[in-house]
Amino acid sequence: METTLVLLKPSCVQRGLIGEIINRFERRGLQITGMKMMQLDDEILKKHYSHLVDKPFFPSLAASMKTSPIVAMALTGVEAVQVVRGMTGFTNGRRADPGTIRGDYSVSNQQNIVHASDSPESAKTELERFFQPEEIYTYNHALQGYLYGVGEAN
Ligand code: UDP
Numbered sequence: 001m002e003t004t005l006v007l008l009k010p011s012c013v014q015r016g017l018i019g020e021i022i023n024r025f026e027r028r029g030l031q032i033t034g035m036k037m038m039q040l041d042d043e044i045l046k047k048h049y050s051h052l053v054d055k056p057f058f059p060s061l062a063a064s065m066k067t068s069p070i071v072a073m074a075l076t077g078v079e080a081v082q083v084v085r086g087m088t089g090f091t092n093g094r095r096a097d098p099g100t101i102r103g104d105y106s107v108s109n110q111q112n113i114v115h116a117s118d119s120p121e122s123a124k125t126e127l128e129r130f131f132q133p134e135e136i137y138t139y140n141h142a143l144q145g146y147l148y149g150v151g152e153a154n
């Protein structure tokens with residue numbers, strides 16, 4: 001089992017898409033193991049987007065991420081990082097495949113609805129950045145035997 005971080009960005013929150021996007025993750029079979037609203041500030045955004053701080057679009061990206069609270073989620077499943085990145089789609093919503101979240105809900109390179117960790121290593125770092133350990137729950141998934149075949153979810 002693996003846990004990944006998803007942020008429902010202000011573009012999701014303000015457009016009234018929180019429920020719709022959470023529904024997609026639940027219906028896919030991912031287990032929600034952490035979830036809360038947060039108001040981001042420059043300190044956390046500089047860390048979260050440290051690979052982008054020198055880009056010309058960083059100021060507008062940081063500003064966009066502060067325009068409303070976001071929803072931070074921890075999603076758990078086998079190969080959850082890859083599964084969730086696949087559901088998220090290409091960064092630029094205009095180029096994202098239909099059927100992906102960005103391809104279905106975004107026409108923007110910046111206001112692209114969700115963030116999702118891009119590797120197991122970044123998932124670990126990002127989960128620690130956005131959640132206290134006690135805010136992530138371990139509990140039995142009642143439908144486990146129907147989500148995975150025998151031996152698949154060890
Ligand atoms: N972004 C942007 N302009 C760009 C590239 C990225 O505003 O030209 C924003 C966009 O919101 C994206 C975020 O920066 O989701 C992080 O960029 P990254 O390359 O990590 O893409 P992601 O992992 O979100 O697909």
Ligand code: MG
Nearest residue numbers: 115116117118
């Ligand atoms: Mg990224």
